[in-house]
Amino acid sequence: MNDTTHEVFNQPTPLVGYNLFETNRPLRDALKFNAPALQPAPLEHLGALAGTAEMQMHARLANTNTPVLHTHDRFGRRIDEVEFHPSYHALMTEAVGAGLHGTPWGSPHPNPLPEGEGAMPSPHVQRAAGFMLFTELEPSILCPISMSYAVTPALRGNAAIHADWGPKLASRWYDPALKPWRDKPGVTMGMGMTEKQGGSDVRANTTRAVRADSDAWGERYEITGHKWFFSAPMCDAFLVLAQAPAGLSCFFMPRVLPDGSRNAIRIQRLKDKLGNKANASSEVEFQGASAWLVGDEGRGIPQILEMGTMTRLDCALGTSGLMRQALSLALHHTAERQAFGKPLIEQPLMKNVLADLALESEAATALAIRLARTFDHPDDEHERLMARLLTPVAKFWICKRGSHFAQEAMECLGGNGYVEEGGEGVMARIYREMPLNSIWEGAGNIMALDLLRGLRKGDAVAALAHELAPARGVDQALDRLADALPARVEAMATEIEARRLAQDVALAVQAALLVQTAPAAVAGAFCASRLGGDWGQAFGTLGAGTDVDAIITRARPH
Structure with a gap:
């Protein structure tokens, strides 16, 4: 007699054993647009590593075995040490080894060489893409990685310290021991x-x-x-x-x-x-x-503002990476889960939701990588102005969208997405992580006010118009928004609408980037929904004429 009560079926397999970089077409297209000379091999390696079962295990263990503070040793001596699980150190070793911390500042060619002179890869764009890929694996260990990136150039304010510590901060060796820097x-x-x-x-x-x-x-x-x-x-x-x-x-x-x-x-x-x-x-x-x-x-204050620019870049990169991972999990689950006689991913309403999430994720990636490009061209006046404008814009809008995005992606998994166990538990971890980047290094109001300050300096409005110019004439909704932005900036007498302005600048730049880098189905749907009003107030409300199949096919992680 068989006493088995049931057979487990119609449950998705774990999303594991895939290359996060090779399967991320929006990221690859953003890199081609912003850094065409960049060599993909390091990112291909990191993408493969981040998709392995071993690294996913380390991510889970580092989050379930949380840090422990030891203020004193067993003899009563003050030590002030934090003990981490070995998986934390394994993750840190790989992040440092991938050069996600201070390595770009130590590059012998920090900027791309002129075309025809053996163009070098863009170290800050390359590092940004790697940061996004690692965020998909495990975001929280990247806090010290991001801070190391941000503070390294600030040390130039003390030449002796910079000489001693700069090379160590650019090193790809991770050593957790508390001992003098020289050792x-x-x-x-x-x-x-x-x-x-x-x-x-x-x-x-x-x-x-x-x-x-x-x-x-x-x-x-x-x-x-x-x-x-x-x-x-x-x-x-x-x-x-x-x-x-x-x-x-x-x-x-x-x-x-x-x-x-x-x-x-x-x-x-x-x-x-x-x-x-x-x-x-x-x-x-x-x-x-x-x-x-x-x-x-x-x-x-000037020192902290300079460092804040770089950590705010990482907030936008981090949220973009989390969006991509949440989307990948949702696409994978719905492709393997049957409901009402066919896979969830073939159900019309689910298609709308998934396509809408895919648009949001690709737009976030495009804007974040565009911002990273400004760091590879510090002597270019247009890039300098765009760094000043896009930093608060990307930090505000991408991070503000993160929590809503994660909730909708979790809903695609149903109850499986709400649990903290196994591979599906990654979605719950993403959801809990999402608010951090919006709060850390200046919440929404701080970013909106910073945008106002940036727009009132120099030729910032002209620089924004120049940034949008290559996309003009393709979509009427984008043209209308681009036409209206200068007058809105000039008329902004108070701060009360600063958030709306930050939102609209972000949407205009995202739309302009997608027009130049994404297929027509993606760019058209983004402009129609986000700029043209053919959209509701929740994800999954794209218009009936949207080519959701093309958008989903582009976004799938396999």
């Missing part, structure tokens, strides 16, 4: 900016810096105060803000001092966060911690 093959860095009373208003910081003495690294200060969000506290050093005699200033604070002793950085507790579980975010106090001035006293 490590590679290092990572973090940032400590916000305090509990101020948040984004760093001018309200109360942490104090007092001059102590000077040495080979310049003026040494003793820092006393706290930081409310001090992410990745096991990094080798941090750039922190503190009030010096001349005002808010930027300081370099190592975890281990040059003599091998531990710096007076006291970790009070780890944050219990909604997502971002594999990464340790902490609250710390500085009890006369040693730090060295970077740049000039009183110039801390």
